[in-house]
Each structure stands twice: as structure tokens, then as C-alpha cells.
Amino acid sequence: MSQPKTIFEKIWDKHVVKRADGYPDAVFIDRHFIHEVTSPQAFDGLRKRSIGVFNVNRTTATADHNVPTKDQHLPIKEALSRHQVETLRKNCAEFGVELYDLGHPFQGIVHIIGPELGLTLPGMTIVCGDSHTSTHGAFGNVAFGIGTSEVEQVLATQCILQYKPKTMKIEINGKLGKGVVSKDIILYIISKISASGATGYFVEYAGDAIRSLSMEARMTICNMSIEMGARGGLIAPDETTFNYIKGRKFAPQGAAFDQAVEEWKKLRTDDGAKYDTVLTFDAADIAPMITYGTNPGMGMKVTDRIPTANELKELNEQVSFKKSLEYMGLEQGSQLLGKAIDYVFIGSCTNARIEDLREVAAMVKGKKKAAGVEVWVVPGSKQVQEQAKKEGLDKIFEAAGFELREPGCSACLGMNEDKIPAGKYCISTSNRNFEGRQGPKSRTFLASPLSAAAAAITGKVTDVREF
Amino acid sequence: MSKEKFHKLVSPAVPIAVENIDTDQIIPARFLKATTREGFGDNLFRDWRYDGNNNPIAEFPLNNDAYTGKILVAGKNFGCGSSREHAAWAIYDYGFRVVVSSFFADIFKNNALNNAVLPVVVSDQFLNELLETIQRDPKTEVTVDLENQFISFNGKKEGFQINAYKKTCLMNGYDDIDYLLSLNKEIKEYDLTH
Secondary structure, three states: OOOOOHHHHHHHHHOOEEEOOOOOEEEOEEEEEEEEEEEOHHHHHHHHHHOOOOOOHHHHEEEOOOOOOOOOOOOOOOHHHHHHHHHHHHHHHHHOEEEOOOOOOOEEEEHHHHHHHHOOOOOOEEOOHHHHHHHHHHHHHEEOOOHHHHHHHHHHHHEEEEEEOOEEEEEEEEOOOOOOOHHHHHHHHHHOOOOOOOOOOOEEEHHHHHHHOOHHHHHHHHHHHHHHOOOEOOOOOOOHHHHHHHHOOOOOOHHHHHHHHHHHHHOOOOOOOOOEEEEEHHHHHOEEEEOOOOOOEEEOOOOEEEEOOOOOHHHHHHHHHHHHHHHHHOOOOOOOOOOOEEEEOOOOOOOOHHHHHHHHHHHOOOOOOOOOOOOEOOEEEHHHHHHHHHHHHHHHHHHHOEEEOOOOOHOOOOOOOOOOOOOOOEOOOOOOOOOOOOOOOOOOEEHHHHHHHHHHHHHHHHOHHHH | OOOOOOOOEOEEEEEEEOOOEEEEHOOOOHOOOOOOOOOHHHOHHHHEEEOOOOOOOOHHHHOOOOOOOOOEEOOOOOOOOOOOOHHHHHHHHHHOOOOOOOOOOOHHHHHHHHOOOOEEEEOOHHHHHHHHHHHHOOOOOOEEEOOEEEEEOOEEEEOOOOOOHHHHHHHHHHHHHHHHHHOOOHHHHHHHHH
């Protein structure tokens, strides 16, 4: 019998086109997503070499990072942003790549449209010039973010040169408590192992707490794998996965789908397969989480107090720690609970799918946002936006004083005009609390959509279990 | 396509003694709108270098004339966060050819190597000594020898790891695409059968 393998190794090994001594593996890429920010220089590279895209059928483009979330039917006002989106249009037309442009019913954040269109499937290798490509791993595939030179490699050859990462299993067992959702699980894991705790690894999430999650909730977890440094994160596919995929636009249909499911069922880690590292956590220990610092590892239970510099595990981190709290305008050892906030951002590839919007709507129905708080709900895609309207969620948001915008990456990274002003506090469902991430000198608290919704109503950091 | 070659560099270094420097600090997202690789150096560490009115912040090392050279020395977990290659372009465009840290994020490391910037991983102890020494004497010359894989200053020396393939690429200015294009036949066959 052959050596037992992890699901990651099965997928990776199957995609190695060439393994030569002294070279990294040449890995075939099944699906390549591109967007306006990290692709222009790659297309230029193709032009300089006078070569085309290797296989346009494996390449899909959308405009998301840099687009306005208001009046998308009008030309983009900001000249540089407009130029970048126009460059994407020109490149896609010249090289024959399918583009879901502004106004197209399939447009949206690249990691949200892939799964909802059935372009993201189990067993695939998927790359994109964006670190949150790990999102797609929720379907049991090997998906990871790459740089622009690598985007050019994949456009030119449909392959990427990579050394095989180490493997890590993170198991979460037990039942999740009240008010605890998948965002809390991943913020909890990162707070335990730090923003670099999984660097060099590809993670597999397992355990009954993970199995109990919907596909959309699983995507939130895989999405933030990069925030602990992991190359990617995946979850072996199961009935939940197959039911989600069934009937989606580009997924296999009819008999082809049934056949595919039979193959996908083999995508699991063999008994006895070895991981380089295994971590186990108890779901009962996870509470609603919030970050207090300037990297996603600086998180805690919403009821905890911020540590003091003396309590840090690594003493040489004290300088960075103090710098971080100074930036955030927070005191060591203080509590965040009850802290007044100025903005609420519900959006991003982490938490802007229809389930996220439903959860928020259910919580705020019949309520009104706190005075002085600005609330932006930015759907992850055109399809999410349309579905939200169909279900009447837009009316609920409107009545609550929330602004439902048009799809894009928006205030997650503030490339467009959606920026949090200097010094203001934003509770955000996105993935990064880096200095200036949401706008110069902005201050970010990362949390779940539930915690963000509760804060929108109370105007302060709130424990959803008491809401 | 041939790139700049790297063999050995002897230069003073610039210290930024902060850990977990993410790519949003190296180059904030609002500067990612260019469609070419050049010019990002002006905005390298933009929000640490300039205040809200675009005035240089005197205490930031890049604004301190005492610090010069082509080597950047920074705290643990350098380059975490976004995959933006613009971070590597900004570092290169500013004039750095080496970044020294005790730990690098994966994607940044690849991006740097693809752009003729050598990431040198050293021990925490060596890093601390190097940072303290440069801060005390900014003229300290640091040697980075890729061929023999060591870094040294003031008689202190430490070896560093780099995989043989990437070393060859850097020393000869090779590009990954050249190798992949040579596999065209195998890749086409794979594409048709999978």
C-alpha cells in the first residue's frame, strides 16, 4: 500500500508537472483569478515577451480592490483608480480573458465570486495575486496568494514554481457557545499562535466544530489563514460542500456532477498520514473575540482586558507592543468592553456573503444605530447585493440607519474613497487591523458580523451574548 | 529576461527596529494604483516617514541622514500581510538590495527574491546585536556574501540559508519564467489530460 497522505499532499502531488533536482516543483494551476491591482505589470511582462495567456479558460478577472461602492454606473471619479480599471479592461480584451466588470451581474470581490459561481471546486489548485486567496480552501483545494511576478508566470505557463510547504492540522472539537461564530474561531486561533505562528505551513482545519459550519462560515476561517502567516488553509469537502456547489453556474451539472462528487469524496486525509504540526483547541473555550492591537494576532475575548507589556510571552516584543497600543490610543491592562466606536464596516472577502448580511439583519431588525455612528454594509458581490434586496434586508438596514453600498473591497483596505478618518475607531468584519489599513491613522477593531452589528446599535464595543 | 545580478554587498545599513512590519506599512494601499513597477520608492514606509501634512518625521530612520546604504535591517516577521509585490518594488526602487530580519513572511520572501532583493534570515541574537551596533554607529559596514552565504559586521559573522535554485537565479539574474517556459510541452500535455 502506498504511503498515507494528507489531503494537501494528495492535491499538491497530483498537480506537479515537473519535479527536478535542484528546482522547486512546477505546479499546474487549475484556476487563476485576477484583479485590477496586481495584474497590470504581469500583462506588461507578457507583452515584452510577445506571448499570450496560456489558457484563458482557466483565468477569470474582476474589478474589486479599487472600485467605488457608490454610483458604480458612473465613470470612476478618481483618475488613477479609473486608469487601473481601464487597464484591466484593455488587458482582458487584448488577451481574451473573461472579465466581470463593474455593472456585470457576476462582479464582486474575487474570493466571493469564485465560490458563488462554482468556479471554485474541490481538489483544484487556485491562485490569485491576493493573499486572501486562501478563502477558496474551504472547498478542499490548494489555494494561495501570489505576487505579480508569479501572476505573470501563471498567465504565461499555467504553472508556478513553488517549494512544497510543511503541513499543519488545526483541530477544533466540541460545541460552540452562544454568540460565537466562525470569525471568532479564527480570531481565537490567531490570538493563540500569533500573526506568524503558521508561516511556512499549509493548514488543514478539522474537528467537529469545523464540520458543523456552513460553507460560508468555513470560508471565513480559511480566508484568515494568511493572518497567522500560513501559505493557505483548507477543509476537506463533505456533503455540506457538495450541496453548496450543486447547481452553481460553472460547476459540473447532472451526471458530470455526480461523477465529480465521487472523486471529491476521495479528498480526505488518509488514516495514519503525518502532519509536521498538530494543534488542538476546545470549542468551549472560544468566546466572541475582538482585536485591540495592530496585527490580527493581538486579539482577545471581548470581556478580557488588554495585556500589559510585562505579561507578553516574548519580552523583546515589548517595544512593538507599546507602539501598537499608542497608535490605537489604548491603555495596557484596560478593557475594550464599553469603548465608544465611530464607524462600523460590515464587508470584505472575510464577511460579506449573504449569510453574514442575514445574521446582521436579524440582529438589527426593528432597531436603530447609535447616534454619531456611521455604518457601511458593503456586499461581497453583485449577486449578494441582489439577494439581499430580494430578501428585504435592504429595508431592514435602511430602517436601522445602515448604508447598503455596492460591491467591492471598500474600507477593508481603503484603496477607494471608503476610508476611516484619522484617529477614529472602526469595528470591522474585515481581516486586518494594521496601522493605516482602513485609512491613514485609522484605528481598527476586528470582530464578527454579530459583534459589529451589536456595536452599531449600542455605539460601543459590546458582548453579543448580553445584547 | 535577465535581471540585476547579486554576488556580494558591502554597505552601511538602515535599522528599523520594529517587529511584524506588514506590507501595508511598507507601501500603503492607496499607492498601489500605478500600472508599472517603478516609482514606488518615494512612498516606501510613507505613513511612518511623513506626517499628515507630508512633512518628514525626523525620528524615522529613513529621514535620518546618518543612516545610508543598501541594506535594511528590521524586526521579526518582516513583510507579513498582503501579497502586494509593490512592497518588494518599493524596497528595490528606494535602493535597498538586502533586507535582514530574524523571520520573513512567505509571500514577501518570494516577491523579494523575484525582484533582486535578497532576504537574509539571521538569529534573534545576531539581529539584536546588528540593530544595536548600527544605531550606535551608523557608519558600520555590513557585508552580505551570497556566494558563501554569510553576513558579517565588526568581526561578527553568521551563515544564512537560501535554497540553491534561488541562489543561482539571483547570482545570474535568471527569472522563474525562463525555466517554466522551457517546460511548455509537458505543461500542455498536463492541461489536456486533466
